[in-house]
Amino acid sequence: MKLKKLVLTGAAGRLGSYLREPLSKMCDELVSTDIADDIGNLYDGERYVKADLAKFDEIEPLVEGADMVVHFGAIVDEVPFEEMLGPNFIGSYNIWEAGHRHGVRRVVYASSIHAVGMYPKTEFIGTDVPHRPDTFYGLAKCFTEDLGRMYWEKRQMESVHLRILSAAQVTNPRALGSWLSYDDLVRLVRVAIDTPVVGFTIAYGVSANDRAPVDNALASFLGYRPQDNAEQFAEQILAEAPQADPTDIGTMCHGGPFASIPLGQSAVGSMGIVDDRKKT
Ligand SMILES: NC(=O)c1ccc[n+]([C@@H]2O[C@H](COP(=O)([O-])OP(=O)(O)OC[C@H]3O[C@@H](n4cnc5c(N)ncnc54)[C@H](O)[C@@H]3O)[C@@H](O)[C@H]2O)c1
Numbered sequence: 001m002k003l004k005k006l007v008l009t010g011a012a013g014r015l016g017s018y019l020r021e022p023l024s025k026m027c028d029e030l031v032s033t034d035i036a037d038d039i040g041n042l043y044d045g046e047r048y049v050k051a052d053l054a055k056f057d058e059i060e061p062l063v064e065g066a067d068m069v070v071h072f073g074a075i076v077d078e079v080p081f082e083e084m085l086g087p088n089f090i091g092s093y094n095i096w097e098a099g100h101r102h103g104v105r106r107v108v109y110a111s112s113i114h115a116v117g118m119y120p121k122t123e124f125i126g127t128d129v130p131h132r133p134d135t136f137y138g139l140a141k142c143f144t145e146d147l148g149r150m151y152w153e154k155r156q157m158e159s160v161h162l163r164i165l166s167a168a169q170v171t172n173p174r175a176l177g178s179w180l181s182y183d184d185l186v187r188l189v190r191v192a193i194d195t196p197v198v199g200f201t202i203a204y205g206v207s208a209n210d211r212a213p214v215d216n217a218l219a220s221f222l223g224y225r226p227q228d229n230a231e232q233f234a235e236q237i238l239a240e241a242p243q244a245d246p247t248d249i250g251t252m253c254h255g256g257p258f259a260s261i262p263l264g265q266s267a268v269g270s271m272g273i274v275d276d277r278k279k280t
Pocket residue numbers: 009010011012013014015016033034035036051052053054071072073074075076086087091110111112113163164165166167168
């Protein structure tokens with residue numbers, strides 16, 4: 001199905017960099033947006049507009065005439081609530097409200113495992129477990145999932161909330177379960193757009209890892225079939241890993257370092273994430 005217009009927020013970001021090209025091929029016009037000054041060379045059919053998610057006046061005109069919004073823009077680490085409020089809470093409201101005013105059919109949202117990060121890993125969690133955020137960052141993901149449910153139930157605007165686990169190079173034992181390869185990310189976003197009816201849906205964003213700690217059974221109607229498996233990295237990662245501390249909350253919970261970090265303090269700093277965004 002080729003759409004008329006798609007909007008991608010967070011287009012300058014790491015995941016955005018892998019989504020721009022495939023999204024540009026799924027529509028006549030892709031409007032990519034971010035707070036960054038530019039995003040490099042543009043793909044055929046792509047236009048870039050700098051805008052701040054926290055400002056309704058900047059976001060609202062971008063959404064006019066769009067079939068769907070792929071909403072990936074956000075602060076992606078734990079920060080004090082006051083800093084999170086604009087981009088991650090108000091930003092989500094701005095996307096849904098602007099979308100509603102312009103008759104946007106669906107939002108595909110980058111939610112996160114951190115909406116449920118305080119569950120112990122001994123629980124194989126489904127998409128229907130109650131929220132259990134590990135940080136203000138996770139709380140903003142919970143807020144946005146509830147916002148999406150409310151706009152579906154009250155205003156019939158659809159959304160798919162992709163609770164991504166770890167879309168980054170595999171550098172630690174946790175990622176052997178939580179890895180989402182960039183190719184599988186694209187597969188997931190593609191089915192979230194292509195599935196004819198989604199209502200309000202939550203799906204975990206994870207590859208076909210032998211050790212995947214979450215259950216996507218309730219989202220199986222999306223037909224997401226991940227192809228990659230982090231087990232290919234297991235031997236090396238486990239040989240190099242320090243002995244796990246069973247009393248550490250971060251080791252025990254789905255949220256990893258986000259689960260053990262004090263509220264408002266950076267968790268990403270300790271995770272060794274490589275900036276391998278795709279260059280254009
Ligand atoms: N990478 C992961 O493992 C992972 C896991 C779960 C969820 N997510 C979610 O996926 C999305 C993309 O993450 P990423 O890893 O590519 O991070 P990223 O930081 O590379 O990308 C996020 C982008 O959002 C933009 N942004 C921040 N504040 C903004 C504002 N006020 N207005 C407009 N744009 C703003 C940033 O400039 C950045 O380009 C985020 O919503 C994140 O929460 C990522």
